[in-house]
Amino acid sequence: MPAPALNPDDFEYAGFWIRVLACLIDTLIVCLILVPIFFWFGRTAPLPYLSYDIAYELPGVWDFIATKLLPAAYAVAFWHFRAATPGKSILGLQVVDARSGTPPGLGQSIGRYLAYFVSALALCLGFIWIAFDSRKQGWHDKLAGTVVVRSRKKATERVSFG
Secondary structure, X not given: OOOOOOOHHHEEEOOHHHHHHHHHHHHXXXXXXXXXXXXXXOOOOOOOOOOOOHHHOOOOHHHHHHHHHHHHHHHHHHHHHHOOOHHHHHOOEEEEEOOOOOOOOHHHHHHXXXXXXXXXXXXXXXXXXXXXXXXXXXXXXXXXXXXXXXEOOOOOOOOOOO
């Protein structure tokens, strides 16, 4: 049974800074998951994505699983099943389909994650775009057909699906 669509009168688009904060919370959570994995393998635990040194790689396929697959699965699974990662949930944000207001499908969630790489191109301009777009969509949102919303404050413009 598909999830019901959100009532656009109750929501507004989530802006740049609150989404940055949600991303920082999610990064902290992923780091808390990864640090024990690195210690398990007897390595000094780096801060993933902040620095890179070949000495920090885990053996073989485990490096790929810990540093690429786990963060991707984290984001995609939460978007698909809960419409928000824990960082977004804590801040009351939801990722929804831009046309229907329903949670994104699995393919849409995977596409949104892959589109993060497009948003990161050209000095992260695709993420910065959120601050200037009328629907607060980054390039990854536009490519995946999603918007990020939060409960509407008084006297703000409501979202529009479709």
